[in-house]
Amino acid sequence: MKSDKILLDHGSGGKASHQLICEILLPVFDSVTPADLDDGAILDIGGTRLAFSTDSFVVDPIFFPGGCIGDLAINGTVNDIAMCGGTPLYLSVGLIIEEGFPVEDLNRILYEMKRAAQKADIQIVTGDTKVVSKGAVDKIFINTSGIGIIEDGTHISGQNARPGDKVLISGAIAEHGMTILSHREGLKFESSLVSDTASLNHMVKKMLSVSKKIHVLRDPTRGGVGTTLNEIALQSKVGIQIYEHLIPIKPAVAAICELLGFDPLYVANEGKLIAVVPADDAEKVLSAIKENEFGKDACFIGNVVDEHPEQVFMTTRIGGQRIVDMLAGEQLPRIC
């Protein structure tokens, strides 16, 4: 890593984050290899396979259209377990609260967590609270960890994509990231954007009930669809070809991205999944996604290919071709 200081780029979910993980973290914790970097760990305990995952939530603003830091923290970890093919069961919650934080806001966050947990059908079974002095955190940070059981016959990993597989997405992209951005201080335009935060475990359960052959599941959070597809291409050593005209995006999201010079392919989602599925099963998996309330706009967006291994290409609307690289660092709004 070239930088001697941690920069915001290292938290962007893109190349800089990968550098931080692969060059600083993994050499210390050598029980994990880069190829193992799925959304959670898969553990075999006495013949039972468990998915185990953890995630921390530091979103600003803490309340935003479509959700708040509370339900986001539940949905995020539930989804990470679901993306391992696991049925999420139990969650822990760690709260780090800044002194002076309004109890009313805390209550609102906790009730949203409860509601999200009920909706996802999981139980919060343990937790921890810390209060720190003013300025030591920004209002409230939340960590959630969770476990779930993986049924026999389910083998999902970023390493499993094979040429010929179909790439599916469960709905329109870039909604969470652009909602958060448009509600940050400093951006003064009205927008109708709503975060897509949602737990996807019920969707995944249905998908696994129609096909045991799903190869990869990922929720394209930080770094967006572009970065997630690159991770899959790298882990599986395959090429991925997607089609611009097939990628669903709402006009308001596209318009704000354009205004700020953001590429929606690199903007965070919090209630979407990407599935890589053998062609034979693609139709029935797609139908299963569409049955779910959060998967109505699901569609096919591309193929896994032999060509250009470890790279993602996109056919543009006018029939041109471009590389979709991994996000380098935080996307920055442009000057003109």
Add this chain to the structure above:
Amino acid sequence: MAIKHAEEYRDPDIAAMLIRKIHQTSQKPVRLMEVCGTHTMAIFRHGIRQVIPDHISLLSGPGCPVCVTTQQEIDTFIALTGLEKTIVATFGDLMRVPGTESSLQKERACGKDIRMVYSTFDALDLAKKNPDKKIIFLGVGFETTAPTIAASIICACREGINNYFVYSSHKRVTPALFALMEDEDVNIDGLILPGHVSVIIGTDAYRPLFDKYHLPCAVAGFEPADILKGISSLIDQIESQHPRLDNTYPRAVTAGGNKKAEAMLQHVFENTDTEWRGLGTIPQSGLKIREVFEAFDAQKVFAVKVPKFKEPRGCACGNVLKGTLTPPDCPLYSKLCTPTSPVGPCMVSSEGTCSAYYRYHSNSL
């Protein structure tokens, strides 16, 4: 929200029609330069190169404001962050640009108060909300952004806000085009002129350039059909040997430009000789704050001196900005110089030519 999306300019059928026309008309190899960094990015993002004939070369020009900002200026920006009771406000693109020792992003990580703003009026708001601090806005950009910065200075003056300052590194597009035309290494057959800048300055601003050099010119927008229309116009002009100053972006650009914005710009700024990274000093190509507004001029108010900077060895950004080399011709490209550790300015900005090549170009394309 009331932004009308430019869906019709992305229509594959309209694009296909323009692509056919370009293929039918274009006979001989040509070198076209897109002056603007946003065009460079759009050409890659839409995959324009793969749909036009191979003998049409698209070269990028000096139209990425971050890329042409000198290292000396970047070092000065970084030095400004070290002043007491100061908040430096900037557009996002500048955050990652490396100075000699550091970058704004790294300085922020060290605790300097650097705010990324989306509009210069956000910087003005910062000044109102922090009366005990000095707010220095880093003014980088072309005629597109300069009018809003002029407006913020007028506003600060009217409202008596005395803790708001602008460091103006603004540049003008047309003097750079004259300098390019005079450079004997530069070899181009037509210019794709910038859409956003032209909204402000109007197509008439290019008239002296066109009258002097008779080079085919087309002002173009940024959607696929807009860019293809621009290319198609240039190919028509070249093949028929009838150069014109064509406006292929009439839904946004007029002959006279935006008079109000232009007047505001003239009211606050005056032309000055300025240095462009990679191109050297170009007469009358910069915008400095007029004396009557000098109380807002960070260059006058804050005496920050930084050592003279030497361009990194082997960096070919100057040639890339003139279109005499493409990024892969540079010995540093993709080896020592990448978007995560850029050496030259063209790799830094998301709209820089090298960064665009690195992100979107592959030998297999």
